[in-house]
């Protein structure tokens with residue numbers, strides 16, 4: 001049995017009571033946390049980390065992203081959402097090769113590990129290549145092919161069959177680090193008969209679902225005109241929400257939609273930087289969700305084409321600031337609330353029920369943050385410093401299932417130099433190739 005002893009740390013457990021332990025120890029045995037608390041000075045371990053001046057907290061779970069979209073970082077700027085998709089994003093993706101997806105996801109993995117993310121919920125194409133990155137990097141993930149159900153000529157990969165084959169091949173791979181689900185793009189693109197087929201597969205193979213929902217008021221109005229139902233009502237009627245679902249965004253919800261979501265096993269994943277960067281109105285705030293009894297809210301980076309970074313510290317901070325600003329309520333999203341959304345809530349949504357909290361018996365998926373930094377002093381309030389001031393670059397160590405992915409800022413599982421080279425060179429090639437418009441967003 002391998003034992004790692006982290007000594008003299010401040011431990012932010014994010015347990016239900018919000019326990020923070022100052023200057024204490026954390027013992028890890030193989031994959032799991034064995035003990036938290038002052039241990040005898042002669043405690044033996046294979047590895048002892050002196051964590052004086054550091055905080056240990058659960059690693060982040062990025063609950064909605066398209067990791068290989070690192071290739072489109074800086075490629076589609078200063079455009080409204082329909083033009084952003086139609087003229088830049090979907091056009092560039094038409095030239096995407098499976099190897100590009102591998103290197104794009106590897107670049108994202110370097111960035112995520114460097115900023116304390118241990119797991120990500122990814123929705124993209126050529127997902128076997130993303131799964132390969134998860135295997136090699138040591139991260140955890142919930143993965144799915146993004147499918148449209150609008151014809152093989154208009155999408156990458158032949159629909160539901162691809163999704164299912166991918167799930168069967170990869171479910172539980174990497175010693176349980178890889179989970180899979182079904183990923184219809186959204187109710188505004190996928191035809192109802194396709195969504196019905198997805199629900200049947202979810203039923204038959206007990207798979208969760210990850211999709212985009214109600215990103216704009218326009219989508220709600222169009223769905224009502226087309227189907228006589230809001231997107232949420234439509235998905236509920238089709239049976240989507242009878243399965244564990246991650247519904248990204250949900251920015252435009254009627255009171256009935258909210259009441260319905262509160263009753264279902266649905267986690268709403270919010271990506272605040274995308275909303276600000278693409279100027280997408282937020283009709284339903286986190287405060288509104290909470291008032292409707294919706295407790296399952298997690299945070300994500302979305303794709304780097306709309307978010308620019310995958311650093312969850314930025315996303316935690318922007319979640320809090322955006323909510324306070326938008327609701328004109330400085331008391332909104334207080335204390336460690338956003339940290340919990342970015343850790344435990346994401347872990348539960350992605351099927352990692354033994355992660356997202358530091359406690360004996362939980363899996364050792366955690367990070368160490370160096371608090372001996374000018375922007376993190378003085379320490380009146382450790383949580384406030386973490387939420388409002390910490391950055392990805394302050395993370396020194398990342399552990400997943402008791403394995404180091406980063407130690408003292410050194411990435412241990414990925415060849416970062418090669419990844420930077422390949423990603424740069426392939427992303428530039430992608431946008432020089434024969435791109436074409438394969439489908440059109442109409443809201």
Ligand SMILES: [Zn+2]
Nearest residue numbers: 212248302303
């Ligand atoms: Zn998305």
